[in-house]
């Protein structure tokens with residue numbers, strides 16, 4: 001076996017929130033063969049596997065993970081251009097996502113520019129269908145190459161087989177922990193126009209028509225102001241980004257919430273409840289607004305953790321915070337929001353404990 005497997009490796013340093021206990025076993029796979037070796041090692045030793053990307057969307061338990069943490073480090077980017085300007089670009093799952101976006105923007109390939117500044121690796125993006133500023137990876141993903149742990153073979157899943165929706169795919173719902181993402185093929189447009197649909201971006205550029213590069217810079221500037229870009233000097237970025245998803249509710253439920261909030265004087269009679277139309281029937285309400293209206297504020301402190309001083313949606317590690325501290329604050333926020341608005345906020349990050357990562361039963 002070529003693969004180096006280490007024991008008792010501290011996981012906190014592999015996460016952006018800098019929290020988490022130790023992995024009993026840890027290895028980093030740079031090739032597809034190494035991924036197979038790691039899976040075999042786990043099976044031979046009856047170990048559970050946790051697949052680690054850039055650690056930007058996970059909260060690892062203080063007790064750590066009593067199994068094998070398999071870090072995906074498969075690199076490589078290749079492009080195939082068609083005469084009509086369509087670009088098919090394949091990226092290894094271990095490529096840094098933002099470096100990949102920078103590469104695409106530099107080459108004037110449109111389609112991922114609004115996803116600038118998001119931490120993590122390419123392989124993590126299909127898992128929660130990463131999205132920001134009006135763009136989602138599902139808009140450009142053609143297919144995802146995976147190792148299927150159930151069938152024990154390599155598979156190529158087409159876009160329509162991935163079950164993409166808001167912050168969702170089969171990888172984090174029905175088929176959780178079944179597929180190990182190895183590479184992703186994107187379809188981009190050479191010299192295409194940037195997507196300036198989101199209000200924040202429209203306000204930023206006003207009447208100007210930005211280039212792809214300007215759009216990337218604008219997105220990073222807006223994100224930096226909210227500490228939504230990882231910066232070692234910015235304590236607020238010791239987080240997992242947005243801790244809660246923006247709830248999507250029916251129009252009827254939205255009106256109910258609005259009226260109830262006015263009756264309870266949670267909001268003024270004339271106050272507008274911010275919302276974005278998802279389709280004819282549903283609207284999305286910003287979770288940050290619900291949190292603020294429930295008594296929380298930027299810079300709210302809760303022992304060793306708190307809310308970012310730049311964004312109420314981010315729970316930050318203020319120093320020696322633990323996973324339990326984060327979970328306690330999560331419950332407090334969910335409880336208060338539920339009391340005021342009868343909405344249960346759903347967390348965005350994945351909670352990693354030895355017993356909780358599996359929803360899929362692998363017969364070994």
Ligand SMILES: Cc1cc2nc3c(=O)[nH]c(=O)nc-3n(C[C@H](O)[C@H](O)[C@H](O)COP(=O)(O)OP(=O)(O)OC[C@H]3O[C@@H](n4cnc5c(N)ncnc54)[C@H](O)[C@@H]3O)c2cc1C
Pocket residue numbers: 016050051052053054055056057058072093118119120121122123124125127128129130131132171179180181182227228229230237239240241242350
């Ligand atoms: C400051 C900050 C800002 C953020 N902003 C955004 C944002 O704007 N929009 C957004 O959507 N997200 C955002 N995020 C969340 C996060 O960056 C993304 O979800 C990212 O794609 C996670 O990738 P990762 O490689 O870090 O995955 P990890 O955090 O390592 O893992 C997340 C999940 O994906 C699984 N996984 C990772 N790689 C693979 C693989 N190769 N195969 C199979 N499963 C895998 C893991 O097992 C885990 O379940 C933000 C996070 C931070 C810290």
